[in-house]
Amino acid sequence: MPQELTVPSTIARFVTGASPSMLIDGAFVPAVSGETFDTLNPATGGLLARLPAADAPDVDRAVAAARRAFDSGPWATMKPYDRQRIMMRFADLVEARHEDLAILDTLDMGAPIQRMRGNLRRAVGMARFYAGLTTALRGETIANSIPGDFHTHTLREPVGVVGAIIPWNNPHIAFIWKVGAAIAAGCTVVLKPAEEASLSALWLGEMLLEAGLPNGVVNVVTGFGETAGAALSVHPGVDKIAFTGSTATGQAIVHAAANTLKRVSLELGGKSPNIVFNDADLDLAVPGAAMAAFTNSGQVCSAGTRLFVERGIYDEFVAAMTSYTRSLTVGNGLDGDTQLGPVVSQTQLERVTNYFEIGRAEGAAIASGGKRLTDGDYASGYFVPPTIFTDVHNEMRIAKEEIFGPVVSVMAFDDYESVIRLANASPFGLGGGVWTNDLNQATRTVSALRTGTVWVNCYGQMDPAVPFGGYRMSGYGREGGVEHLDEFLETKAVWTQTH
Ligand code: ADP
Ligand code: MG
Numbered sequence: 001m002p003q004e005l006t007v008p009s010t011i012a013r014f015v016t017g018a019s020p021s022m023l024i025d026g027a028f029v030p031a032v033s034g035e036t037f038d039t040l041n042p043a044t045g046g047l048l049a050r051l052p053a054a055d056a057p058d059v060d061r062a063v064a065a066a067r068r069a070f071d072s073g074p075w076a077t078m079k080p081y082d083r084q085r086i087m088m089r090f091a092d093l094v095e096a097r098h099e100d101l102a103i104l105d106t107l108d109m110g111a112p113i114q115r116m117r118g119n120l121r122r123a124v125g126m127a128r129f130y131a132g133l134t135t136a137l138r139g140e141t142i143a144n145s146i147p148g149d150f151h152t153h154t155l156r157e158p159v160g161v162v163g164a165i166i167p168w169n170n171p172h173i174a175f176i177w178k179v180g181a182a183i184a185a186g187c188t189v190v191l192k193p194a195e196e197a198s199l200s201a202l203w204l205g206e207m208l209l210e211a212g213l214p215n216g217v218v219n220v221v222t223g224f225g226e227t228a229g230a231a232l233s234v235h236p237g238v239d240k241i242a243f244t245g246s247t248a249t250g251q252a253i254v255h256a257a258a259n260t261l262k263r264v265s266l267e268l269g270g271k272s273p274n275i276v277f278n279d280a281d282l283d284l285a286v287p288g289a290a291m292a293a294f295t296n297s298g299q300v301c302s303a304g305t306r307l308f309v310e311r312g313i314y315d316e317f318v319a320a321m322t323s324y325t326r327s328l329t330v331g332n333g334l335d336g337d338t339q340l341g342p343v344v345s346q347t348q349l350e351r352v353t354n355y356f357e358i359g360r361a362e363g364a365a366i367a368s369g370g371k372r373l374t375d376g377d378y379a380s381g382y383f384v385p386p387t388i389f390t391d392v393h394n395e396m397r398i399a400k401e402e403i404f405g406p407v408v409s410v411m412a413f414d415d416y417e418s419v420i421r422l423a424n425a426s427p428f429g430l431g432g433g434v435w436t437n438d439l440n441q442a443t444r445t446v447s448a449l450r451t452g453t454v455w456v457n458c459y460g461q462m463d464p465a466v467p468f469g470g471y472r473m474s475g476y477g478r479e480g481g482v483e484h485l486d487e488f489l490e491t492k493a494v495w496t497q498t499h
Pocket of ligand 1: 192250
């Protein structure tokens with residue numbers, strides 16, 4: 001039997017069939033309706049917790065609290081020094097408890113504990129990065145050409161109440177990413193975590209209070225997208241929606257937000273191209289391209305799921321990648337040896353296995369995987385093996401649609417022009433990769449790809465200081481980097497006449 005972790009006492013209250021409350025105005029409360037929904041462990045199908053099923057009345061309460069905290073509370077007027085101290089204390093709490101946060105997220109959404117532990121530097125680094133930015137806000141003085149003595153300068157002011165809607169694929173990271181930037185700018189927040197994985201958001205909300213964040217500055221409402229998420233998106237008391245999730249939901253949010261013309265930033269789906277040229281270092285490129293697609297069981301918006309391999313190395317590459325892929329350990333994420341966990345839910349399991357059938361019907365071949373795992377302990381969880389489709393054509397559905405599972409579509413190409421055309425023949429534009437030892441080839445590929453990130457001889461690296469976001473239907477706005485704060489700031493121009 002694999003060595004499994006025991007549940008630490010710090011998180012037992014979230015994962016032993018209990019009914020944790022959600023966070024509104026500094027208090028932990030049930031839904032107004034008293035309704036709950038179940039959140040399950042995807043590795044076993046077992047019940048973790050029953051969470052409040054928030055709906056419009058709960059969102060009203062949370063928005064009122066955030067509104068009050070913004071309009072008359074201390075947060076927006078607090079000196080940057082004081083905001084920074086609170087956020088630094090929060091970062092210290094996250095650092096001290098990260099191991100338990102990692103276990104909580106592994107239980108909630110299935111990702112391997114080794115992957116979750118690997119989030120430590122990013123989680124704590126983001127919290128400190130945004131804390132740092134609180135003291136770095138600045139406007140400009142601008143030379144104008146008006147006759148007379150007129151001076152102009154700009155002020156940067158927080159946009160107001162932010163509705164933050166996050167997905168389940170990396171829950172504690174998604175929380176710190178969205179909330180960190182919003183509160184660093186002086187905004188207040190109503191955050192709705194994904195119904196599939198809400199637990200770490202509740203704990204992080206509690207840690208913010210513990211760090212000294214005033215009541216109502218960050219509220220966490222648990223519930224479904226169609227109810228709580230939709231209520232937040234149309235709410236007239238919300239000034240801005242910051243969303244990460246699927247492209248279809250992003251479109252629904254833009255429609256909902258149009259009603260009050262609230263600002264929206266969107267980090268959506270992808271079908272990212274990953275290009276391997278003949279001269280690439282295969283020792284790097286084979287595992288690199290496999291994990292570009294398979295890490296987190298493919299539940300990554302920027303996963304490199306369209307793999308273009310140059311004809312001269314295609315057969316060798318597919319053979320090497322197949323043997324690498326078969327060596328990956330799929331299992332319960334709590335097992336320290338597990339490299340790929342289950343997918344998040346029954347719905348996601350059905351979606352991914354349905355694409356196995358779609359790919360077969362479209363005439364693609366399967367080099368590895370392609371069938372749900374059901375032996376032994378796999379039977380009760382949502383396990384699929386990493387799957388390689390070969391003989392794929394860029395027009396097939398498996399090459400066009402985001403699967404959000406551990407599935408890669410491999411295509412051969414013959415020359416630079418054709419691979420760039422194919423790589424950009426997608427409505428998405430989130431990530432992209434290029435593997436080559438030719439500097440000129442790398443440089444021109446970086447320029448040619450219409451994507452928000454390009455990785456060269458690597459894939460998937462993220463850092464708090466580096467902006468991330470999409471071109472085209474992968475969304476708009478940038479998260480991470482100093483430009484992230486622009487998403488949560490207004491610019492006020494000030495004209496002053498002196499005489
Ligand atoms: P996925 O397909 O991975 O579940 P979604 O885009 O559906 O991705 O979910 C991402 C987040 O968006 C979740 O928090 C979900 O509850 C929320 N959501 C889903 N539908 C809506 C909606 N119509 N309005 C607002 N939020 C939504
Ligand atoms: Mg959903």
